[in-house]
Amino acid sequence: MFSDKKSFQEAFLKKLEMTYGKSFKESTVQDHYHTLGNMVREYISSDWISTNEIHRSSHTKQVYYLSIEFLLGRLLGQNLLNLGIREVVKEGLSDLNISLENIEEIEVDAGLGNGGLGRLAACFLDSLASLNLPGHGYGIRYKHGLFDQKIVNGFQIELPEQWLRHGNSWEVRKLDQAIEVNFWGEVEMVQEDGKFSFRHVKGEPVSAVPYDIPVIGYKTDTVNTLRLWNAEPSSFPVHKDVMEYKRQTEAVSEFLYPDDTHEDGKILRLKQQYFLVSASLQSIIRAHRNTYQTLTNFHEKVAIHINDTHPVLAIPELMRILLDEEKMEWEDAWYITSNTISYTNHTTLSEALEKWPIDLFQPLLPRVYMIIEEINERFCKELWESYPGDWQRIENMAILAHGLVKMAHLAIVGSYKVNGVAKIHTDILKEREMKDFYQFYPAKFNNKTNGITHRRWLLKANPQLSSLITEVIGDQWIKQPHSLIKLQEYVKDPSFLQGLKTVKQQRKKLLADIIQEQTGIKIDSNSIFDVQVKRLHAYKRQLLNVLHIMYLYNRLKEDPNFQIVPRTFIFGAKASPGYYYAKKVIKLINSVADVVNHDPQTSPFLKVVFLENYRVSLAEYIFPAADVSEQISTASKEASGTGNMKFMMNGALTLGTMDGANVEISEAVGKDNVFIFGLKAEEVLSYQQNGGYRAYDYYHHDKRIRQVLERLTNGFLPDTYDLFEPIYDSLLMQNDEYYVLRDFDSYVTAQQKVNEAYRNENKWLQMSATNIAHSGFFSSDRTIEEYASDIWGIHSTKNLLNQ
Template sequence: MIAITSKQFKDDYVKMFEQVYAYNYQEGTRREQFEVLGSLIKKYYMKDWKKTIEAYKENKEKQVYYFSMEFLPGRMLKSNLWNLGLTSVVATGLAELGLDLDEVAEGEVDPALGNGGLGRLASCFMDSIASNGLSGHGNGIRYRYGLFKQKFIDGYQIELPENWLRNGNVWEVRKENKAVIVRFGGNVVMEQDEAGNLYPRYEHTRNILAVPYDTPQVGFRNGNMNNLRLWSAEIPYGEEYLFRTEEERDEVKQITEVLYPDDSNYEGRRLRIKQEYFFSSAGVQSIIRYFKTLEEDWSLFPDKIAIHINDTHPALVVPELMRILLDEEGLSWEQAWEITKKTISYTNHTILQEAMERWNIEMIQSLLPRIYQIIEEINRRHIEKKIPLYGEELTYRTAILQDGQVHMANLAIIGSHSVNGVARLHTDILMEQTLRDFYIMYPNKFNNKTNGITHRRWIHIANPGLTRLLDDVIGEEWKSNPDELKLLKAFANDKEILKRIEEVKLANKKRFAAYVKEEKGIEIDPTAIFDVQIKRLHAYKRQLLNVLHILDRYNQLKDQPDMTMPKRVFIFGAKAAPSYHYAKQIIKLINAVAELVNNDQEMKDQIKVVFVENYGVSLAELIIPAADVSEQISLAGKEASGTSNMKLMANGALTMATMDGANIEIHEAVGNENMYVFGLSNEEVQSYYENHTYHSRNLYEGNPRLKRVLNMLIDGSIPGLHDEGQDIFDSLIKFNDEYFLLKDFDSYLQAQRHVDQDYLDREKWNKMALMNIAQSGRFSADYTIQRYAEEIWLLHPRVAEAKS
């Protein structure tokens, strides 16, 4: 923690503001007030950052480098203040200056560095690594525009550039002295030196300068300051003449311009490969350079360095580490391969075979000729070694090079010592189905690490009302040991505490309702059930099932206006990938249904639908504390884990869940009585796949209530729909409903009726909310990271003193 008085802070703030802008702080805009505050906080912690880095090097501590295509940190001001122990001092000081911390914090822009769960998980992990006192750093790309800024025009998603760096990023530090060169294209000729050893000679390569921007990752009140290093692509100094045309210069910018460029065409896929190699190569070069300063033998590399690849996007780390060890450091293949495998570990984030990355061999050959040579040799040796043990059929199914493509998951598995899933069911499916061939070969590599969230952001910061309540009721130990939240169970029958939980929730709902009124002009009743589904728009996540329920509820209320049921506000937040046509059609449908429902006077506000634009971390911090129901309704066996389920649970929302991903472990924690379970099991889904006995048209014809809802997609009942309604209808009936929405429909409606009944019993509902909060501590990312550190990375905390 940083020791500073409110008076010193005020003096420092006023002085710095005037030095930067040459006028009084009261004349500044919100952005200017934030920029100065951020710069001042950074000044306060720079000493600890430098001290941590020096300690790692001096003690030659083992460090883990977490490679991820995306990070989604959210606004960092409040997180940094909280972890530094400065929140109260700064809030008080600003108030005495006539400023409000919450308002000043609005001057910070959400970094557009991620898409959804994958990127947010990476950022939760960065926070937990530092807060656990572990030496670990992030490695990724500094996107100029990030994913995209989502706008709705006539209900359709429109993608706009998210220019989040327009005014710079106060937290980052550009490190030109740490820049490296990344090579693309050209030719590679293998030549012999005087000793007869082969070495590569590169010709006509296109060299790109990778410049790192470092952002400290502040540990929770322990003085530990790790690093998030994001790379920006630039033209190398003195080589501007080689990039003569605007098109050539644009090619360099594009590498770090947007997250997940459209890969539905050749150029988009080529750019994705460039991005993946760019940050993989830059990160590995940076690590190698650091290791060499330790002056240790290369055999000790895995004892000092762990590299973790988050999904397959950084899988090129494997051949890149081999390239440097072979070509630049002169190690033998056997030495280099042993080091590489012992150093690298891999997290798989998908069950879906179609989502496993595969890149055209010709693309890799032309863009990365030396890397392809190394992949080819890894593949050849793998096949040569495994055929005698497992036979040709099994061995060739695990080959990296198949059907003209480079299989990135296969490369990651073969080139690493650990492969983990992110929820128990997910890991079981990987071992039994998706990666079964590899599990037969490498059973000891596979393990499970159920995802986690950082309660520091998702309760401490996002929900200060609940934080104060918990502090009053169970003390403050839960802040550094989230499992202590279980102490709250002792108050499950305390009517006063249950009432306070309801009051905190209502205040958060009023806050979100005010936002909706201001931003969308929609009035929503804070006493209604806030039913929330916030996640990436994908067919398997089944936002469409939620919509079918809304339409059914609408029909029931039209038929029986005097039905007794609580009001409900359905809240969606989701982006669809620009090339994902079907997902974008579902967005249009949700917005069309919102128009229908919200403007029907006969509804008397019994149902409202709110689809927030440009969903991201800051909106999540507003929505999650206000949620009553958490929609986790993916088809069983499709969602790897989920983390919104954990965030919503921790804030007292009740989970509407299929037995999928981490929902199973949440169910084990809270039991049937404190969540709503419905739908097919994974085993039942697999049985349908194997027996081909699912016929969605039979369900459509045999269920009048379902048929009525589906017909609304095509009979003009929903104004504003064009081809979307017919296409969605066809996906469910003509193309046999790939994700079994119609099979789960009745079960889903029954579970929703139970929600209505329980919500009317306020004491019962609040008790259920309390039990969810109390059991959420086990899903802390702090514990997840401890398991990674102990079982995969072999890291030990450097900070032993208690966090306070």
């Protein structure tokens, strides 16, 4: 069908007419997108079927990756690229006067994630398929995702994401494989054959209907599956108002991260988590039983990986199925469970380690809670035998304590492997945050530094740079990203550096045009593009960035001798709807932008842009255009980061703290090729443990800080009144929890070094080239290969697929 452009054109026109019952002349770009998407999905259907059949018939071990988020981005362009048919399709459409780029722009980003957690999951799926590994994703099909962000008068406004308004060409609904998930109800104990058993009765059922999306590997025959669950009313009768039941049921898959500042929101979040794991486990077990007719070998043929604490209920749910439905003894069920499930921790922030009130948890999931109680009791007994009399340690490690279910503790106890996502993050887990657990289970803990798929973030997002790299070192790097290190031989080659300069300028001009179109702000594409795009959170310190911009503005206004290379600061971030502090930081960025961008004295040298609704498709324009990558989180707080890797791979230079994967990036490229500043992790942790930090000292002794902070509240920013007092108070009255003022001077110095380095064009290009050359290590292919061999025990099926 896709062997040449003529056969493609014929198939395209026929499919279009059959699908929409209209002639080509009457068709729209939307029609063209869905026609092409459906054709691609049908084109790979035989490989999709054969992949599943080979996994089943060969009895190969498979991994199932459970995640509350999968931030996929647009799929059409990536799928065409992975199939190796993009040029044929592009030429065929061009002869019909259709632009493939215009069709790709029609596709809406799938509303299935928010930040790095979800994008990591998407990168992992790409690598699993591209490496011919038997691995699949399980998530929730959110009708409205998180939200669409609009910026109105500088404020974030949330609107429902309508990503499914025109349907989704990539999904296949499989009603025949629906699963029933039960909430509420009671636990009934019965005696059967002299043994007690338990049944969950009088529950409120929800039907989990699967929608399968193919995950296409790069130029392979492997097509894995992302299965997304949609919550729908069950066909079983319920004893409550029908419309209320329908509303509550559909709410389970309505939004990503419902507001949990009230009890109803907390219940809905917990419902989502159990809905995901119960439906997924029942589906996995059904497929396993169909192949093996037994679950005694489940852990030998199945690996289940939980991405952060959201899917931790997979542990008690698997126990429930093995105990109540398979009638296993506790010891046998626990052996299988604790040798099936592995867990990735993504945070050192205690508030991000989920804890659920027992009085909320128990009524919603009565049988699951009983099982957690038993797990906790047995675990505490085990602790008592190892640490007799050490009540404090046992209390600290218990799964149930102080009226709470501690999900991270449950994850560690019930998993056979626990990993952090960067070397420093894993060390902090072992030495501080989870020290007691590491001492008790040292063999469980390991590190798997995150990676990103270079096929999305370099090959697809930056075809200009990709072509340059291939021209210099060949195309081996596409399948073997570590081959990018060959570029190290060319970091001083004038021809390569000139090509690198040309590519960067092309991408900066492209982004500048997008910015002008979206915001009306005209920026200088010759200026330094200084970029911070990521989830808005206090520890990520977008605030430090904007305070520095205010400082630069003050210097430019007051000191006629002060000169800088023209700089464009670009932000993109969503703040959680209930995170009011973060939303005030967004408003502050936009208020500062209004002042800076409209001041004729400073605007030639300084521009500030906030791009609304930051998402994967927008990121694909931002990363290739960036000169500076802002990775300025408080040291010890960012588990890894993946944006830092995407910037690096596209030649941007890291300006950052020694936090997360910044440490390994710095080690890879050398300290001369990054700009490092600020407190070290051990210094932050020492402040937290021993005190000694006084924010007011920095306010009183640094005129720059004092002037900037006073301008938050003295009316300097028009029409803001007392709006930014909470930010002012957080830094002074609340003693600056994330050490913004402590790192301010070091950050200013680092920014000055950026300014000076950029003046030496040749040296800057060499630094950029060095970063690209060393970026292959940060490919998700490397990460997944480590997971496959060290944790999951899965192997490539390439030879089986080619038979």
